[in-house]
Amino acid sequence: MNPMTLLHLKPMFEQFRERHPKFVQFFGYAGTHLKEDALLEISITDADGKKIVTNIRLTQEDIELGNQLLELMK
Numbered sequence: 001m002n003p004m005t006l007l008h009l010k011p012m013f014e015q016f017r018e019r020h021p022k023f024v025q026f027f028g029y030a031g032t033h034l035k036e037d038a039l040l041e042i043s044i045t046d047a048d049g050k051k052i053v054t055n056i057r058l059t060q061e062d063i064e065l066g067n068q069l070l071e072l073m074k
Contacts, residue, residue: 006072031070036060 017024034040041055056062 028070031066034058034063034066036063 036058038058039055040058041053043051043053045051
């Protein structure tokens with residue numbers, strides 16, 4: 001990854017963290033409790049109330065990727 005991209009993303013992530021502290025705390029907590037074969041489900045409800053949902057069954061590689069991303073955001 002380009003180091004300049006990381007420098008650009010850091011202040012954006014800090015602003016996101018300030019706007020949505022519970023979201024960041026949730027992922028910090030959840031990230032320490034994820035195990036292989038866990039089911040991760042994500043849903044989005046748009047402004048009109050329409051909801052979309054998806055899920056994935058986690059592999060060890062998925063967990064390792066998530067841990068690396070969390071380290072980048074610290």
